[in-house]
Amino acid sequence: MSEEEKLSFEQAMKDLEEIVEKLEEGDVPLEAAIVYFQKGMGLSKICHDKLQQVEKQMEQILEEDGEMKPFVLEEDGGEA
Numbered sequence: 001m002s003e004e005e006k007l008s009f010e011q012a013m014k015d016l017e018e019i020v021e022k023l024e025e026g027d028v029p030l031e032a033a034i035v036y037f038q039k040g041m042g043l044s045k046i047c048h049d050k051l052q053q054v055e056k057q058m059e060q061i062l063e064e065d066g067e068m069k070p071f072v073l074e075e076d077g078g079e080a
Contacts (some may be wrong), residue, residue, distance in 0.1 A: 009051070015039075017038055023036055
């Protein structure tokens with residue numbers, strides 16, 4: 001497992017936010033901006049993968065009788 005894969009979701013998001021802030025400042029040399037961008041894309045993938053993993057875990061929950069059933073997220077259908 002690589003060092004980046006060992007990052008927690010929260011740490012990966014924090015690192016990604018720091019990169020975005022640096023790039024938004026606009027005074028980063030082009031070569032450094034490319035390196036930041038590449039690292040940011042890697043962190044984005046880590047966050048995405050971790051979210052997908054959690055989503056898969058949430059798709060199934062235990063019923064009282066021990067059987068697995070799909071987890072369905074009910075969205076609020078009411079209109080404001």
